[in-house]
Amino acid sequence: MTPPELRYEAAEKRLNVYIHIPFCIKKCSFCYIPVLPAQHVPWSNYLAALKLEASRRAPRFAAGGALVETLYLGGGTPSLLAPGLLAELVGHIRDLLPFGDSATLSMEVHPGPHGLALFQDHLAAGLNRLVICAQTFDSGRLARLGRTHTGEEAAACLKRARQTGFAHLGCELMWGYPDARPLDMAADFSRAVSEGATEVSFQWFNVNPKGFLPDPREQDRLWTMFSLMKEAAVRLGFRQVGAQSFAAAGAAHRHHAINGPGLATTPYGKVLGLGWGAMSHLGGCMESHSGSMDRYLQDPGAGHLAQSIPSDELVWGAFTYGLTVLRSVPGAWMEGPFRQAANGSMLATTEAWQEAGLIQADPQGGMVLTLRGEALLDAYLHASGTSNRGGANPLGPPGGGPDSLPCPG
Numbered sequence: 001m002t003p004p005e006l007r008y009e010a011a012e013k014r015l016n017v018y019i020h021i022p023f024c025i026k027k028c029s030f031c032y033i034p035v036l037p038a039q040h041v042p043w044s045n046y047l048a049a050l051k052l053e054a055s056r057r058a059p060r061f062a063a064g065g066a067l068v069e070t071l072y073l074g075g076g077t078p079s080l081l082a083p084g085l086l087a088e089l090v091g092h093i094r095d096l097l098p099f100g101d102s103a104t105l106s107m108e109v110h111p112g113p114h115g116l117a118l119f120q121d122h123l124a125a126g127l128n129r130l131v132i133c134a135q136t137f138d139s140g141r142l143a144r145l146g147r148t149h150t151g152e153e154a155a156a157c158l159k160r161a162r163q164t165g166f167a168h169l170g171c172e173l174m175w176g177y178p179d180a181r182p183l184d185m186a187a188d189f190s191r192a193v194s195e196g197a198t199e200v201s202f203q204w205f206n207v208n209p210k211g212f213l214p215d216p217r218e219q220d221r222l223w224t225m226f227s228l229m230k231e232a233a234v235r236l237g238f239r240q241v242g243a244q245s246f247a248a249a250g251a252a253h254r255h256h257a258i259n260g261p262g263l264a265t266t267p268y269g270k271v272l273g274l275g276w277g278a279m280s281h282l283g284g285c286m287e288s289h290s291g292s293m294d295r296y297l298q299d300p301g302a303g304h305l306a307q308s309i310p311s312d313e314l315v316w317g318a319f320t321y322g323l324t325v326l327r328s329v330p331g332a333w334m335e336g337p338f339r340q341a342a343n344g345s346m347l348a349t350t351e352a353w354q355e356a357g358l359i360q361a362d363p364q365g366g367m368v369l370t371l372r373g374e375a376l377l378d379a380y381l382h383a384s385g386t387s388n389r390g391g392a393n394p395l396g397p398p399g400g401g402p403d404s405l406p407c408p409g
């Protein structure tokens with residue numbers, strides 16, 4: 001059975017819509033996302049399939065009183081969409097589903113030599129937030145990562161998006177490169193802010209194979225780098241809104257349910273994923289597409305798969321989501337179902353993490369990350385292996401239990 005406290009959001013009306021554009025000009029060396037080369041994209045066919053999928057799936061949410069809080073175009077490289085197609089797509093979703101007054105409509109932008117006109121088109125299409133996927137402002141490092149843009153182009157994109165009038169402007173950065181110097185992370189943070197970013201989030205650049213933690217010296221190096229970046233964030237007036245994400249003081253900030261660990265298992269809100277390769281999380285149920293792009297283009301419903309999420313995975317997803325996004329796992333979440341999860345292996349995990357100095361109890365009986373935990377949690381999660389469903393590794397997630405909720409038809 002799904003723990004009752006993890007089920008309450010299933011009845012929620014808030015809806016997050018994720019649209020996947022799985023095409024890229026070139027595959028970056030660090031990327032694990034399945035993407036297709038943009039050179040051969042049948043854009044109008046893909047848009048037609050997306051719109052058909054949305055037309056088929058959205059009505060049940062509209063009929064149930066759903067209100068869209070966030071629309072997020074990710075990828076892949078959604079900024080490759082021609083302005084006319086982007087506006088058509090956003091308009092189509094808006095026709096199908098009611099949006100809240102303060103809804104954020106975001107898109108990831110791959111930096112390049114973009115002029116002001118491109119950002120004006122994004123604004124005209126109805127978007128009110130952009131996320132510039134800069135990764136770093138160090139052009140040499142970008143080249144080594146296989147990125148197609150320079151650091152200066154990333155900075156110019158932030159500046160132009162801001163000039164265009166995007167009040168909500170995110171910047172996505174990576175950190176923890178093996179050759180990084182202690183102040184590199186802080187320098188990238190400061191540069192993003194000076195170019196106009198109102199939100200900055202980091203992803204850890206992993207070099208360790210699954211199953212192996214960075215050695216103690218490497219852990220200390222990561223921690224030092226992270227601490228220096230946090231000092232810079234405080235100096236610049238940014239507040240921490242997630243384990244590795246920050247927002248300008250006074251800037252509106254809304255977490256996107258599609259982001260962060262627990263992507264598919266978070267009990268927070270519902271995510272309707274549209275497009276080839278997109279995942280939906282709908283109250284304990286995960287939906288996705290299987291099959292080739294050709295199959296999707298022929299019939300976007302043909303490879304549609306729905307499966308319930310095992311209750312142990314829900315508990316694990318809620319725990320990591322609480323730690324990283326909410327910045328606290330409420331005490332109530334750590335009661336019965338948590339203790340029972342995977343025959344007690346969740347308890348073993350928390351004990352091991354407490355011993356490693358990653359998490360600590362908060363006064364309300366919940367759990368929070370320590371500063372060390374904020375810096376190193378990604379490394380521990382990666383080392384534990386999210387695919388470890390056996391529960392044998394005390395640092396890892398619990399094994400899968402029986403299926404919990406039946407999926408809606």
Ligand code: SF4
Nearest residue numbers: 024027028031075076
């Ligand atoms: S542009 Fe983004 S999605 Fe595409 S390969 Fe690079 S990191 Fe992956």
